[in-house]
Amino acid sequence: MTQDELKQAVARAAISYVVPGQIVGVGTGSTANFFIDELAKIKNTIPGAVASSEATAARLREHGIQVFDLNEIVSMPVYIDGADEIDASGAMIKGGGAALTREKIVASVAEKFVCIADGSKLVKVMGKFPLPVEVIPMAQNAVARQLNLLGGEARLRLKDGQPLLTDNGNIILDVHGLEISNPVALEALMNNIVGIVTVGLFAKKGADVCLLGMAEGVKTLTF
DSSP: OOHHHHHHHHHHHHGGGSOTTSOEEEOOSHHHHHHHHHHGGGGGGSSOEEESSHHHHHHHHHTTOOEEOGGGOSOEEEEEEOOSEEOTTSOEEOOTTSOHHHHHHHHHHEEEEEEEEEGGGBOSSBOSSOEEEEEOGGGHHHHHHHHHTTTSEEEEOEETTEEOOOTTSOEEEEEESOOBSOHHHHHHHHHTSTTEEEESEEOTTOOSEEEEEETTEEEEEEO
């Protein structure tokens, strides 16, 4: 199976976690896009969704799915999103799609986080995928120096030769070369660096369930 076929398989499997009559939180990225396409097939069974990015909101609306502002929502049963890496504890690296802050906010309101990913995303130790960090632009160099002291190399993420800006108007520093053996501790440490908005480690509140697309089928991990 191709990587896209694996993503489609987990997207279909994730539909069983959508609660009829309830709003669903939806993530950002290629795997989340496959989920949105599947969600469109059952859109008449739910009031709508909360989007973790402007891109996700646009795709939901294209499918005729109502998009709710998170401020209108007290709680929701489930948030469904992909991961760039996930370990055996359910901790994840997220932010490859530059939506880490809104993803973390929407996930915090959901009762359950269902991660959908192809099997290559499951790793023993995270860090091969560069860790995204959303940063206030004026703090770029100050934050980069602090991140480099942790043993990695912080690099400004560019798009078309210019700094990529998040939906919040901030920049992203991708930290290369880390070996994340204690993701909960690293997340807490980075959260205390002045100028950082959000760290792309979802460890203190990681996934509750992970649906992994494997050659032999979808494997379900619970944490």
